[in-house]
Amino acid sequence: MSNNRILIASFGFDLDFVLRRIARKNYSSVVLLSLKTNDSGERRVDKAFSTLKSFCLSAGVDCELERLSSKGLIRSVYSIMKEKMKNGKIELFLTGGPRILVVSTIFASLMLNEIESEDVTIAVEGEGFEENWEANLKSLKALLDxxxxxxxxxxxxxxxxxxxxxxxxxxxxxxxxxxxxxxxxxxxxxxxxxxxxxxxxxxxxxxxx
Missing domain, CATH: 1.10.10.10 (Winged helix-like DNA-binding domain superfamily/Winged helix DNA-binding domain)
Incomplete structure (x- = not known):
């Protein structure tokens, strides 16, 4: 397994959470998961992503936006994780974005096998207060079992x-x-x-x- 660290983040209109995360930690690449909504909503996502991508480019970090349909959402997120983890360890950052996207990402992560789970961390930050919650996926799955x-x-x-x-x-x-x-x-x-x-x-x- 590569030592690369890949950030996969649920993403909405507010880029501050992800921006702070990227600034604090060293990632090789960033993947933003966005839920397809209406035209107005997608324009706001595009605007936030444009700002974030400029920051990533200045920091030498690859950054991409994945637009996902609500239909088959869990399998779409699962496929993205399976593909990205070939290149390094994954951090799922679930502070931003719609709740349905956050919940679907959690369910998708639970579908990973035991070996894959060792290389996945789930992280959430407090909204409006300084608090971080991080857990290794393997430990969370052990709790559920x-x-x-x-x-x-x-x-x-x-x-x-x-x-x-x-x-x-x-x-x-x-x-x-x-x-x-x-x-x-x-x-x-x-x-x-x-x-x-x-x-x-x-x-x-x-x-x-």
Missing amino acids: LDEKDREILMLIAVLGRARLSQLAQSSRIPKTTVFRKLNEMSNNGLVCKSEGYYQLCPELDRLI
């Missing part, structure tokens, strides 16, 4: 901060052997870490939940 007992054990650890095996078994009323097995599985997936006999959320997950 948890069963009911996994989720109960994980959220017990999240609420308690850290806990011993016996404490988790007692609080959850799940057999100790089952809790131990599930903790090992979550540890292998990078969700739970063990230190000095205590289980706690791994740092990335701890920042998320």
